[in-house]
Amino acid sequence: MNAKPETDYDVIVAGGGAGGVGAALGAARAGAKTLLVEKYGFLGGAATNSQVLAYCGFFQQGKKPKKAVGGAGDLVLDALKILGSDPDAYCSETTGNWIILLDPEKVKLALDRVLLANGVDILLHTRVAAATRTANHIHSITLAGMDGRIRLSAEAFVDATGDANLALVAGIDCRQGNGKNQFQAASGPIRIGGLDADFVIERQVIVKAFEEYNTAGCKFPLTRHDGGIYTRVPGSSDMWWLMIDFPIQDLSSSSFTKAEIHMRAAANEYVAVLRENVAGFERAYLIQSGPQIGVRESRHPAARYDLSANDIRTGRKREDGIARAAWPMEDHSRPGNPVYEPVGGDGYAHIPMDCLRAKDINNLYYAGRVIGADPLAYASIRVMGTSFATGEAAGVAASMPNADTDQIRKQLSNGGSII
Ligand SMILES: Cc1cc2nc3c(=O)[nH]c(=O)nc-3n(C[C@H](O)[C@H](O)[C@H](O)COP(=O)(O)OP(=O)(O)OC[C@H]3O[C@@H](n4cnc5c(N)ncnc54)[C@H](O)[C@@H]3O)c2cc1C
Known part of the structure; x- marks a missing residue:
């Protein structure tokens, strides 16, 4: 994809957690000129800024680990392996689920390396502060960083900020927590x-x-x-x-x-x-x-489809599925009392493309925990393995503005995502 001369980038991704890293890799590997913007001085999101030291969602539940996420997520695991990390499935003593244990310093270094190797431009210490838009299109975003404020334009944008900060400044309706002002702890x-x-x-x-x-x-x-x-x-x-x-x-x-x-x-x-x-x-x-408290839930910007608890409960498959949700619904609505409900069917549910599309804005995509989901389905899709997968799909879609879901799925399969 070639940038139109008047835009600075094909795709700008806001937020450098698992969702944003997946999105930046997906976009760059699909040929887009891609910028990743992160407010901290390092990448990794909750893994490195809140010491969430385990990737969940890479594997289905079960006696043996069965892979549910590949593609961009696997590139990150490969980069971790080169640094001496063990990316193999580890069975959590507390929950019996399969996770990948993390050393946060290795995560930071691995993410720098994998993004740079794939041609992604990175701006750290830089926060998305404002956006200009028409009724259905974002034109540019204002970034507040070490050199003051700059405005950059792009063909498409991905909100991977976890807290929907790009959607917020773009004036998109957001549900707070479960919609009744209650948040997962x-x-x-x-x-x-x-x-x-x-x-x-x-x-x-x-x-x-x-x-x-x-x-x-x-x-x-x-x-x-x-x-x-x-x-x-x-x-x-x-x-x-x-x-x-x-x-x-x-x-x-x-x-x-x-x-x-x-x-x-x-x-x-x-x-x-x-x-x-x-x-x-x-x-x-x-x-x-820290560096900051771990935020499980904040706001959910309006998407074209909200994945439902029933989709997860039944392990629903869909022709427009672009990622797998394989982590149980891990609900922390009552502090200190997490409740787990397993994924039904054969152990994963498809996340459809419309969960990643902003409701009214055609060139805004969601990645990671901001994708469309009802309160209980959210308790599954928010984990980092799944976030790499929704991120990659959002980045690919953002880099292929006229593509239909079949073409997006094809690009994802070429990239090694399991969908
Ligand atoms: C206590 C706790 C325990 C958890 N346990 C696990 C677990 O064991 N395994 C697991 O997989 N998941 C776990 N989760 C869930 C998981 O960590 C998150 O849901 C996941 O990190 C979501 O990824 P993300 O990329 O969407 O968001 P994040 O990881 O939050 O990344 C968002 C990034 O965007 C950046 N950002 C925000 N606003 C802006 C802005 N305006 N401009 C630029 N950058 C911005 C942030 O600094 C951050 O780096 C846990 C969460 C918590 C809070």
Whole structure:
């Protein structure tokens, strides 16, 4: 695809998480001149900015791991492997699901490498701040970065910001949370050091220590009572611990400020509880929280189709399917009490192209957790493996403005996506 002389890019992708990386790779590999814009100084989205240290959604549930996502996602796994990461399926001790464990520093480096190798232009420290549009077309976006504000035009745009920040500034209607102002809980995964490599972490001891903490007029009562989700961070003896859940009241900066301050204080307190009460944690210390709290849900911009819980429940297949949703519906509506509902049929449901298309704007596509989905289907499609797949499809579609779904599917198959 050749850029018209008056546009700066064929495709501009906003957001450098799994959805945005998939989109940028999909667009660039389809021949589009592609820019990826990310507000932090590194790529990876929640994996690197909130310590979500596992890729879910690459595999179906079952006794043996069965691949559901390939293509751009596999390029990332290959780049991780070159850096010494193990991209093989790991069975989560807590849920029995197949995941891929991550070292965040390797993720950052692998993503830089794979995007540059595929000819994607990258702008870090740069935030999408505004958009100009007509009734059904975005012409340009304004970027706020280290050199002030610049305006760039493109043939098509992909919103992969997780929070639908491009759609928001373009004035698109957005559902907040489940539409009743309720959001899946935010969480603060943390990394803990000071543990011996051969020390076996015992869940019941942690559960007991926090039962006692919770009843003693504690400062930060826990909503999670199962000891949380934990693993060792690959390549280290550090513990990755997902224990702190926090309800989101609304999407204001002041609510998020409260959540961040609470999460940081609670993280320090909980590590102290471990240090003082659990054998093996005597030298434990908090290596890192953040950089920001993990946001499971914020806003959902209007799409042409919302994937439904029933689509997932029945493992629905469709001729216009462009990606596979294989992760169970993992609902965190009640902080501390995740509920899992498996994918039906033969273990995956198709996500149709219309979930990735903005309702009224013809040259805006969605990738990652902003795609169209009802509240429960959202609890499946939001994971990062699936986000690579919806991202790749969004990038391919954005780079082929006149293509029908069959042509998009063909390009995806050529790229190795499993659809
Ligand atoms: C606590 C927690 C635990 C989770 N556990 C798992 C798990 O184990 N495995 C799993 O696969 N998924 C998990 N998830 C879900 C998953 O992390 C997200 O749904 C997923 O990261 C979505 O990918 P994304 O690319 O759509 O969004 P994100 O990963 O959020 O990436 C969006 C990117 O856009 C950038 N951005 C935002 N606004 C702008 C802007 N205006 N301009 C430029 N850039 C912008 C952000 O900085 C970010 O890098 C978890 C989520 C949370 C919060």
